[in-house]
Amino acid sequence: MTPSADEGALLDAVCRGEEAAFRALYRRHTPRMYAVVRRLLGARRAEAEDVVQEAWLRAVKRVASFRGESLFSTWVCGIAIRCAMEAVRQRGAPELADGVTTGHEGRQLDLAIDLESAVAALPDGYRTVLVLHDVEGRTHAEIAELLEIEEGTSKSQLSRARQAVRACLRGTRGEQE
Amino acid sequence: MSRDRTPDVDCESLAGQLAPEIEPPADLEQRVVAGLRAAGALKPGRRRWAMRDLVAAAAMFVVGLTVGVYGWRGSPETADGPRFLFLLYPDGPSQPRGPGEDAIAREYAAWAAGLRRSGRIVTGDRLSRGRRADVGGADGGSLDSTLEGFFIVGADSLQEAVHFAEGSPHVRHGGRIVVRAIDTP
Numbered sequence: 001m002t003p004s005a006d007e008g009a010l011l012d013a014v015c016r017g018e019e020a021a022f023r024a025l026y027r028r029h030t031p032r033m034y035a036v037v038r039r040l041l042g043a044r045r046a047e048a049e050d051v052v053q054e055a056w057l058r059a060v061k062r063v064a065s066f067r068g069e070s071l072f073s074t075w076v077c078g079i080a081i082r083c084a085m086e087a088v089r090q091r092g093a094p095e096l097a098d099g100v101t102t103g104h105e106g107r108q109l110d111l112a113i114d115l116e117s118a119v120a121a122l123p124d125g126y127r128t129v130l131v132l133h134d135v136e137g138r139t140h141a142e143i144a145e146l147l148e149i150e151e152g153t154s155k156s157q158l159s160r161a162r163q164a165v166r167a168c169l170r171g172t173r174g175e176q177e
Numbered sequence: 178m179s180r181d182r183t184p185d186v187d188c189e190s191l192a193g194q195l196a197p198e199i200e201p202p203a204d205l206e207q208r209v210v211a212g213l214r215a216a217g218a219l220k221p222g223r224r225r226w227a228m229r230d231l232v233a234a235a236a237m238f239v240v241g242l243t244v245g246v247y248g249w250r251g252s253p254e255t256a257d258g259p260r261f262l263f264l265l266y267p268d269g270p271s272q273p274r275g276p277g278e279d280a281i282a283r284e285y286a287a288w289a290a291g292l293r294r295s296g297r298i299v300t301g302d303r304l305s306r307g308r309r310a311d312v313g314g315a316d317g318g319s320l321d322s323t324l325e326g327f328f329i330v331g332a333d334s335l336q337e338a339v340h341f342a343e344g345s346p347h348v349r350h351g352g353r354i355v356v357r358a359i360d361t362p
Contacts, residue, residue, distance in 0.1 A: 017219050034205075035199040
């Protein structure tokens with residue numbers, strides 16, 4: 001997939017180290033990167049800025065190797081996702097739980113919980129697959145490659161993640177009543 | 178998000194319910210750029226406009242050092258804290274330098290001496306009109322050639338810097354001063 005002429009010119013300029021071109025690229029793609037990184041980090045979303053910074057650092061260093069086989073946005077978000085996953089792993093991911101979300105984040109949900117909070121409160125493994133599949137639109141094959149897991153694992157994690165979100169939202173509704 | 182959503186929320190349509198983009202903090206861009214510069218991945222000087230600014234500044238510096246007609250120059254780095262660049266332009270096209278110039282020069286010198294005594298002036302000079310060159314820039318656009326001189330002045334604020342500029346003989350004689358804060362890390 002060839003980048004658009006405009007994006008291709010920007011990428012060439014970034015390869016030459018041109019700051020103005022990078023800023024244009026940054027403004028175009030960072031809101032999506034930031035959104036996915038925040039969601040992947042869940043309760044640790046305060047680290048999202050550092051993760052996005054690291055992702056751009058890696059992306060710019062590797063931009064010369066971008067072959068245009070995918071959209072640049074997909075490519076650069078992939079780097080951001082890997083950086084976010086590293087951050088999650090470095091800080092120790094909580095154990096996956098069957099069924100309803102548990103733990104500190106879950107107990108802290110207030111009555112005004114919304115879907116965003118429900119996703120943030122999921123255990124890391126559930127949240128990652130759910131965000132990548134249902135929000136980012138990645139396939140199970142892509143998720144399996146990104147996370148170095150089996151496709152079947154991705155599917156089962158997604159199913160459990162959806163159940164957990166439903167249960168979380170039902171529970172909140174019940175408390176309101 | 179509504180509180181009375183149906184219990185069986187359709188999680189398969191999450192993509193439509195969660196915003197695909199979230200605006201990052203405004204200062205993140207600058208932090209990312211600074212990180213890339215520090216890593217040597219970006220070269221801010223390669224932007225065309227930045228290069229022109231650099232050349233203009235360098236030309237101004239060299240010419241300023243070689244002319245020194247008014248003897249404005251103070252001791253370098255005598256001002257602590259915020260510094261401001263005063264760019265001195267004529268009111269309209271540059272006028273030929275004539276016999277009355279010495280008197281005006283003395284006014285400038287007296288004004289500069291006052292600021293220098295209070296440690297406000299870092300440096301300054303008048304620029305040559307004839308000895309100049311434009312270097313670089315592919316679009317053929319010319320830089321402002323009417324710039325007559327410059328000062329670097331220490332002031333606590335832009336407001337104070339403007340106050341100093343308003344009291345200069347340059348403004349008194351109808352000239353114009355552009356005051357720019359010098360960005361320091």
